[in-house]
Amino acid sequence: MYSIEVKASSGSYPIYIKNGLLDDIGVEVKKIYKGSKIAIVTDSTVNEFYGQRIISSLKMSGYEPIKIVVKAGEESKSFETLLEVYDKLLDFKINRGDIIIALGGGVVGDMAGFAASTFLRGIPLIQIPTTLLAQVDSSVGGKVAVDLPRGKNLVGSFYMPKAVFIDPLLLGTLSDRFLNDGMGEVIKYGAIKDNELFYKLMKYENKEALLKEIDKIIYTCCSIKAAIVEIDEKDTGERMLLNYGHTIGHAIEQFYNFKKYSHGEAVAMGMYSITKLGEELGMTTVGTSTAIKDILIKYNLPWMFPEINCEDVIETISHDKKNIGESMNFILIESIGNSFIEKINKTNIKDYLLGVIK
Template identity: 80%
Template sequence: MYSIEIKASGGSYPIYIKNGLLGEIGSEVKKIYKGRKVAIVTDSNVNKFYGEKAISSLKSEGFETFKIVVKAGEESKSFETLLQVYDKLLDFKINRGDIIIALGGGVVGDMTGFAAATFLRGIDFIQIPTTLLAQVDSSVGGKVAVDLPRGKNLVGCFYNPKAVFIDPFLLKTLSDKFVCDGMGEVIKYGAIKDKGLFYKLMEYENSEAILKDIDKIIYTCCSIKAGIVERDERETGERMLLNFGHTIGHAIEQFFNFKEYSHGEAVSMGMYAITKIGEELGMTKIGTSSTIKDILIKYNLPWTLPEIKTEAIIETISHDKKNIGDFMNFILIESIGNSFIGKIEEAKIVDYLQKKS
């Protein structure tokens, strides 16, 4: 088992990474929670594979469990779904001494975490991420949120879980598309902070080879994020580097109503686009965008921007990142493994997007 301790101002918490961990979740929860009631929030897809397995393990340790199943997909990361979850927590008579488990991908983790942070002014919760994207990124760091019609993650807060339990075996039921989706975030970590990880990813022959080493890869990504989060818990500086590719990526997701591209696909296009812009502005080493393109192609991730309306994308970006006069903050890379926060004129972004639209 790999373990990482994240030291946070709101309380430290562990990350555990172990194959088969879900089958032991009852005994693991018992080590950190002395209450009786456990509410599990999951989605309709994850429930089919792992809902009863989690319930069974918890019941075997004497926990009284209750399962809330939401519709799979980004649309569940909404106030409408949040209100439904609140109602069911009330039905189960959850109180501030009880605990909630988020069993699912990034949508379930973010929405459940926000529900835990706000229901009865705060209830402990546990993350059990079931997708590669959630295991390497969204389950770690204590950022929880729901979407608004005008953009992703516009209502949220920082609220740390009691623990994060990562079982790489859960990835076996993912389609290749969603393994690749998660690889978009893995590539991001290499691009911003770990040149060695980035070029190691270039060496794997196929997804099967990747999955053999996936526990080590997850540990590497979580370790990078843990270090960044400890140094900048509230995202006032270094933690912003984790948004590499996300500003344009979020805008693409929003433009297509979260139906055309997955998060990892959108971020992949965002990473290439902002690196290309960085090269054109002399902020990024020439050839870096080609390297980004090569690794995206290797993992069947898109790199060219789709047809988009420039005005709509710029409006969405302006909500995602604060404008400073006529400038916008973007995360750029000087070279693979070296990232920084840069200010780019809105007009330069418009010019680039117009050439691509």
């Protein structure tokens, strides 16, 4: 088992990474929670694969668990779904001495985490991510949120879990598309902080070779994120580097109503576009965007910017959480493994973005 201690200012918590961990979850939860009631929030897809397994493991350890199953997909990261979850927590008479488990991908983790952070002003939370994207990124760091019609993650909070339990074997039920979706975030970590990881990813011959070492890859990504979160828990400085490719990526997702491109696919296009612009501005080493493009192609991720209405994208980005005062922070890379924050005055953002969307 790999383990990482995230030493956040609002409280430390462990991340455990182990093949087969889901079937031992009752025993592991017993080490950190001595109560009886557990509310498991999951989605319809994950429930089919793992719902009964987690219930059985928790019952064997003496817990009284219930499942709250929401519709799979980004649309569940909404206030409508949140209200449904609150109602079921009330029906189950959850109180602040009980615990909530988020079992699922990024949507479930974000939405259930936000529910935990706000219901009765805070219920303890455990994250059990089931997708690669959630295992390497969204389950770690305490960002929880729901979407608004005008943008992604616009209502949220920072709420650290009591623990994150990662079972890489759960990735075996992912389609190739959604495994590659998670690889978009893995590639991000290599691009911003770890060129050794980046070029190692280029050497895997096939999916089987990748999955054979996926636990080590997850550990590397989580270690990078944990170190950044410890420095900047509230996303005001160093942590913004984790948004590489995301400003443009979120706008693409929003433009297509979260239906055409997955998060990792949208971020992939964002990473290439912003890196290409960095080269044109003389801030990024020439050839870096080609390296980004090559690795995206290897993992069947899109890199070319789609046909899109520039004004709509710019409008979406104007609501981005990274807007601060009269400027906005864009994440660029100098070279593979070396990233930095570039502040752009709001009056120049349109011209800047038109350089990307072309």
